[in-house]
Amino acid sequence: MAxxxxxxxxxxxxxxxxxxxxxTLLDLLRERLALPGTKKGCDRGQCGACTVLVDGRRVNACLTLAVTLDGVEVTTIEGLSxxxxxxxxxxxxxxxxxxxxxxxxxxxxMSAVGLIAEGRAGDDAERIREGMSGNLCRCAAYHGITLAVQDATRRMAGAEAEDAA
Incomplete structure (x- = not known):
């Protein structure tokens, strides 16, 4: 059925x-729409490698059926810069x-962008680690990831303050 x-x-x-x-949204992005930045890790929603934003919310693209996305906004890593x-x-x-x-x-x-947009990042490292816990890193770069989320949160808050002034 088409x-x-x-x-x-x-x-x-x-x-x-x-x-x-x-x-799935993951296979649609990678195989049909030539957007290979979204990675296929576990293909079971356990690693977070396929995280994208759907209407600004973090989702695992490997668990999301593309047919359910009519009328939504999807942002992938290719759409950030x-x-x-x-x-x-x-x-x-x-x-x-x-x-x-x-x-x-x-x-x-993508998970960090969503976490910051949700207002759940803050500057607390433990809170950031908890918010990012659905994304696994086999190389264990978690310390740098936490620092990056803290840094980006400050940058984005500073940019918002400048825009408001």
Whole structure:
């Protein structure tokens, strides 16, 4: 049975034909829409490598059926930067050495963006670790990840304060 969905993907309105209603958002992104930044880790929702934002909320793309996304906004790692200008979370990850092999990094960054947007990051390292606990790093770069989230939270709060002034 075929269907189609209309969604906004990284700021661009898209109409996507689905020839299989069982296709996950992860497989749609990687295999059909040529967005390989979202990684397939466990394919069971346990590692967070496939984290993307759907209407601003963090979701595991491997557990989300694409057919359920009609009318939503999806943001992937490819949609964060503004041309050559990195998103503050991306810049903070680089500057705080928040990765080693890099495989989990897109999911970690997307989860951090969601956590900050939810207002749940703050500056408390323990709170950040708890909020990011659905994203695993086999290289154990957790200290750098926590520092990057703290740094990005401060940067983004500072940018908001400047915009308000």
């Amino acid at each position: 269907s189609s969905i209309a969604l906004t993907l990284n700021g661009v309105a898209r109409q996507v034909a689905l020839d299989d209603l069982r296709v 503004d041309g050559e200008t990195l998103h503050p979370v991306q810049a903070a990850f680089i500057e705080n050495d928040a990765f080693q092999c890099g495989y989990c990094t897109p999911g970690q960054i």
